[in-house]
Amino acid sequence: MTFDTASYVRDLYWLIPELWLTLVGFALLAASPYIRDGAGRRIAAWASAAGQAVALVLLFALYAGVSGVFGPATPEAPGAIYAMQFAHGRPLLLIDGFAIVLKAVVLVAGILATLMGIRLLETERIGRGEFHAVLVFAVVGAMFLISSTDFITIFVGLETMSLSVYLLVGWAKDSRKSNEAALKYFLLGAFAGGLLLYGMSLAYGATGTTNLFGLQQALAAGTPESGRWLLTLAILFMVVGCGFKIAAVPFHVWTPDAYEGAPTLVTSFMATAVKTAAFAMALRIFLLGFDAPAQAAQWTWLFGILAALSMTVGNVIAVLQDNVKRMLAYSSIAHVGYALMGLVAAGAALAGWIPEPQRSLAIELGQSSVVLYMVAYAFTAAGAFAVVILLRREGIEGDRIDDFSGMARRAPGTAAVMLVFLLSLAGIPATAGFIGKWWLFASVLQGGGYRWLAVLAALNTAVSLYYYLRVAVRMYMEIPADELPYAVTPSLTAAVALAAIGTLAIGLWPEPVLRLVSGTAQLLP
Amino acid sequence: MEQYLPILGMVLIGIGLPVVAIVFARLLAPHRPGGMKGDPYECGIESTTSVRERLSVRYYLIAVLFVVFDVETIFLFPWAVQYQVLGLFGLVEMVIFIAILLLAYFYVIKKGALKWA
Numbered sequence: 285m286t287f288d289t290a291s292y293v294r295d296l297y298w299l300i301p302e303l304w305l306t307l308v309g310f311a312l313l314a315a316s317p318y319i320r321d322g323a324g325r326r327i328a329a330w331a332s333a334a335g336q337a338v339a340l341v342l343l344f345a346l347y348a349g350v351s352g353v354f355g356p357a358t359p360e361a362p363g364a365i366y367a368m369q370f371a372h373g374r375p376l377l378l379i380d381g382f383a384i385v386l387k388a389v390v391l392v393a394g395i396l397a398t399l400m401g402i403r404l405l406e407t408e409r410i411g412r413g414e415f416h417a418v419l420v421f422a423v424v425g426a427m428f429l430i431s432s433t434d435f436i437t438i439f440v441g442l443e444t445m446s447l448s449v450y451l452l453v454g455w456a457k458d459s460r461k462s463n464e465a466a467l468k469y470f471l472l473g474a475f476a477g478g479l480l481l482y483g484m485s486l487a488y489g490a491t492g493t494t495n496l497f498g499l500q501q502a503l504a505a506g507t508p509e510s511g512r513w514l515l516t517l518a519i520l521f522m523v524v525g526c527g528f529k530i531a532a533v534p535f536h537v538w539t540p541d542a543y544e545g546a547p548t549l550v551t552s553f554m555a556t557a558v559k560t561a562a563f564a565m566a567l568r569i570f571l572l573g574f575d576a577p578a579q580a581a582q583w584t585w586l587f588g589i590l591a592a593l594s595m596t597v598g599n600v601i602a603v604l605q606d607n608v609k610r611m612l613a614y615s616s617i618a619h620v621g622y623a624l625m626g627l628v629a630a631g632a633a634l635a636g637w638i639p640e641p642q643r644s645l646a647i648e649l650g651q652s653s654v655v656l657y658m659v660a661y662a663f664t665a666a667g668a669f670a671v672v673i674l675l676r677r678e679g680i681e682g683d684r685i686d687d688f689s690g691m692a693r694r695a696p697g698t699a700a701v702m703l704v705f706l707l708s709l710a711g712i713p714a715t716a717g718f719i720g721k722w723w724l725f726a727s728v729l730q731g732g733g734y735r736w737l738a739v740l741a742a743l744n745t746a747v748s749l750y751y752y753l754r755v756a757v758r759m760y761m762e763i764p765a766d767e768l769p770y771a772v773t774p775s776l777t778a779a780v781a782l783a784a785i786g787t788l789a790i791g792l793w794p795e796p797v798l799r800l801v802s803g804t805a806q807l808l809p
Numbered sequence: 810m811e812q813y814l815p816i817l818g819m820v821l822i823g824i825g826l827p828v829v830a831i832v833f834a835r836l837l838a839p840h841r842p843g844g845m846k847g848d849p850y851e852c853g854i855e856s857t858t859s860v861r862e863r864l865s866v867r868y869y870l871i872a873v874l875f876v877v878f879d880v881e882t883i884f885l886f887p888w889a890v891q892y893q894v895l896g897l898f899g900l901v902e903m904v905i906f907i908a909i910l911l912l913a914y915f916y917v918i919k920k921g922a923l924k925w926a
Contacts, residue, residue: 289898314912317919 295368298379300346301339301387302427308335309420316413325411326402329775332416333398336423340391343384368431374495377431381804385655386564387427389662392786393556394423400670400779401549403771407676408547410456419553422448426561433572435484435494438565442480442529446473449558453546465545472528472538480525486518487573496573503576516582522569523586529562532624533593536617543613548676548683551609552669555616556662563623563658570627571651577636584631587624592740595621599747608672609683611751612665615709618748619661625724625737626654632732639731646730648802653723656801660716660790664708667783671702674770674780688755690764698770699759701784706752708787711745716790719798721745870922881910 296303312332319328367375398419405411425444432438450473454466488494490511491502507515527535543551570583598618605611630650633643675682692699708715721741728738790797849856888895888903895902917923 289896292898310909310912313916317916 298366301342302424305339305420305424309417312417319413328413328416329398329402333395336391336395343387374497376434376437378433383431385804386430386560389560389659390426390557393662396666396779397549397553399775400673402775403773404673404676408456418448418451426557429561430564433496452550453542456547461545465542468538469542476525476528479521483518483521486514490514499573519583523583526566527590530620531617532590532620533597540610540613544609548669548673552666555665560658571630575634580631580634584628584635588628591621591624591628595741595744599744603751606685607683608685622724622741623654623657625728626650628734629727632734637732642730649727652801652804653727655804656723657720660720663783663786664705664717668705670780677768677771686765688758689762691759694764703756706756710749710752714791716787719790719794
């Protein structure tokens with residue numbers, strides 16, 4: 285076999301954003317032993333944010349260079365901009381609209397987390413230079429995972445991301461909470477990775493391929509009786525593995541502790557970037573690999589149950605929380621439940637439970653609504669966490685709901701922006717959260733026996749209003765809890781402003797985002 | 810499914826053997842516990858200190874460093890075998906790989922992880 289160097293290098297060309305970010309990460313790592321004072325650390329943080337911004341520009345430059353060229357890259361991956369095969373025969377990484385939009389979400393989440401945390405890292409005395417290198421590596425892993433269409437590349441991307449995030453969660457070495465969070469997250473994350481791998485090995489055993497396109501072809505050709513049980517088990521293991529990674533009930537138990545114990549900027553990164561990448565993985569595996577009707581029928585109802593449980597349990601327990609980070613953790617579990625509705629709608633259509641003409645619409649809407657929700661949720665959640673960071677001052681943890689008391693009097697602008705984030709999380713019109721929910725509801729309402737999920741989601745939204753508005757009541761109707769000035773810095777203000785602009789822009793003028801997102805559906809074969 | 814039957818047999822034997830061994834040992838052996846018998850030991854030698862000793866973190870560092878540079882050689886071997894096929898491209902890739910490891914090495918030195926005193 286001859287080695288085709290030219291095609292290999294051509295494939296690498298499409299990884300330029302990731303390669304650039306890797307360079308940034310190594311540069312930050314190499315510089316970190318020489319950084320000893322606060323000024324140096326601030327420069328490292330800004331350099332990291334700038335590096336990620338350049339990667340975002342590179343990503344869109346790459347995309348703009350081929351926009352409109354949604355031609356068939358390979359017979360196996362129609363609609364993709366480019367399919368990287370690395371002399372492998374089948375696409376290992378896919379550059380499509382889906383990948384580009386979600387990678388942009390991850391990069392934005394990374395930039396926001398970096399900016400919002402500069403002062404926090406100093407207050408917590410955990411600002412060692414390596415922090416930003418590890419964060420950049422987590423972003424690289426997430427981007428790699430989003431493009432992956434092979435079990436091998438999926439696992440490499442997932443582990444690159446997860447290992448980095450385990451480190452980040454436990455970054456506050458002297459804090460018991462942070463240690464506990466890191467250990468719980470690491471143990472359950474490793475366990476979930478193991479389950480996922482086990483499912484992959486069973487799927488490989490049944491079909492003889494690790495590639496999602498290969499899996500798709502093998503399942504379309506029909507499986508022998510003996511392989512059917514293996515596939516059912518594989519689907520079960522992978523649903524559980526993905527359930528852990530996206531934090532769906534009943535696989536959510538690590539989430540509140542990990543979110544509360546991690547430094548808040550890491551919590552923000554986990555709730556936005558890591559969740560987005562995990563959803564991308566789930567969508568690729570199930571909508572691409574297991575899209576045959578017989579298999580879709582199996583995983584659709586599993587995800588239907590996960591969706592119903594996640595939104596209900598998440599919302600009900602969130603009501604009882606007095607800690608904002610825990611409340612937002614349970615709220616993020618609830619949002620996973622909402623987002624899963626899109627996957628369930630697409631699955632019901634793939635399983636053949638929705639007749640044409642709604643069928644293709646449901647598949648398309650299901651996929652794109654999850655993407656849209658990830659975009660909307662990333663801005664909103666990052667904004668909410670950034671405001672929580674504002675309350676962390678020397679001597680005050682600032683993560684109780686009581687700490688929000690009287691914010692409207694002390695900082696009316698910030699309180700107004702926080703109100704926008706809260707309303708967006710609840711899904712009130714004119715915010716990003718509403719647009720996202722609207723599409724998700726529309727997708728399950730196409731039929732297929734999952735309309736009850738929309739009803740349940742609507743009921744849950746009513747429950748969620750209570751605990752989101754509880755924070756608003758504290759901000760607007762109570763006297764200030766303390767006199768210590770808020771931890772305002774230019775970078776944190778920039779992060780909050782960016783998140784607020786994103787949340788409001790998607791809510792008030794959704795057309796560009798909707799067009800971008802609806803372009804992603806047809807690209808996910 | 811028939812081809813999996815031997816595996817099932819192996820699983821059954823695997824579970825059965827220890828169960829049989831433990832049950833028979835319980836039934837047949839005389840049970841007379843005593844002070845000395847409960848002591849931890851290694852190769853019949855009496856223990857002199859507590860087993861719960863603290864290990865230097867350096868052992869962990871050495872282990873990690875060993876793994877890093879050991880894995881490097883694992884990647885070097887297949888590259889050496891396929892050198893003719895991969896040509897210049899393979900050489901460049903390998904140089905990048907080694908450069909990354911070298912960077913890690915200098916990082917480790919700079920961090921003082923190799924200072925033993």
